[in-house]
Amino acid sequence: MKDQNAVLAGVEQASWSAEDGTAYEVALEGINHVVGAYSGLIGRAEKAGDAARAGELAAEQGEWAARRKTLTPNDRAAVDAVTTEAAQKLAQLRNAR
Numbered sequence: 001m002k003d004q005n006a007v008l009a010g011v012e013q014a015s016w017s018a019e020d021g022t023a024y025e026v027a028l029e030g031i032n033h034v035v036g037a038y039s040g041l042i043g044r045a046e047k048a049g050d051a052a053r054a055g056e057l058a059a060e061q062g063e064w065a066a067r068r069k070t071l072t073p074n075d076r077a078a079v080d081a082v083t084t085e086a087a088q089k090l091a092q093l094r095n096a097r
Helices: 018-047 051-070 076-095
Strands: none
Touching: 018 051, 018 076, 051 076
């Protein structure tokens, strides 16, 4: 019989609390919503033939997407700041429609 925990054998305990982990997931979801909102705006700009605007929006979208890779649950202050900023940016992008 195989050890059912073999998959988890090399996994160490997280260095952050469950609360910090949840806050991190909320921040990532906020980033995902911002990236998605940019996609809609990029599509509208392309449909309108405004390649310059689409390029600007795509660059901004890329900056937000890159933030997913640098954010860590070990930095709660950064996580909270991203969550706040994402909510503000999402409201701004939704009003731009």
